[in-house]
Amino acid sequence: DAGVTQSPTHLIKTRGQHVTLRCSPISGHKSVSWYQQVLGQGPQFIFQYYEKEERGRGNFPDRFSARQFPNYSSELNVNALLLGDSALYLCASSSPGGEETQYFGPGTRLLVL
């Protein structure tokens, strides 16, 4: 079975631009979470979506937004990019109920110049 997939793998943008990152969860998983991992730090929670509804939001500005589609894939959008948005963006999927393990994708490495 395929794991969590993310696209693109790498991305270079300039300040002020907009970026869209994509995630496909493990087949059968209905919940998707997004995390930001700055170099040398642990991942930080951005959003979680379940059944197309936002279930949680971390301490990130409104420039960050996300959505989940009927096939449970998800997009993370970041507007007005800042240099500090340079990071590895991780998507994790899970199957709510019981021991909910979050399975992470390989991430999208975003560099903002």
Next chain:
Amino acid sequence: QQQVKQSPQSLIVQKGGISIINCAYENTAFDYFPWYQQFPGKGPALLIAIRPDVSEKKEGRFTISFNKSAKQFSLHIMDSQPGDSATYFCAASKEGSGGSNYKLTFGKGTLLTVNP
């Protein structure tokens, strides 16, 4: 405000030795404590997880020890191997709505190097 504090920042161990990584948490509502392993260029992968109703959980060479009163938990890697060289993250979460966990709060990570 760091809710999960992890130490040490880096660790060097000889092959066959025991690697020990410690974490402390502040939020007593946390009820799920996983450890993740991350290799360069990869996403974190779940190693082992524990809930507060047990004090220890072992899976192969990996053991979590949990001390609820001290709000601390640790990862022990027995017989450490060069292939274990990676960054290890502890995390914590609390049960969210609908009976499931979300919003993992991670420690800052420990870079483990196992020398041959």
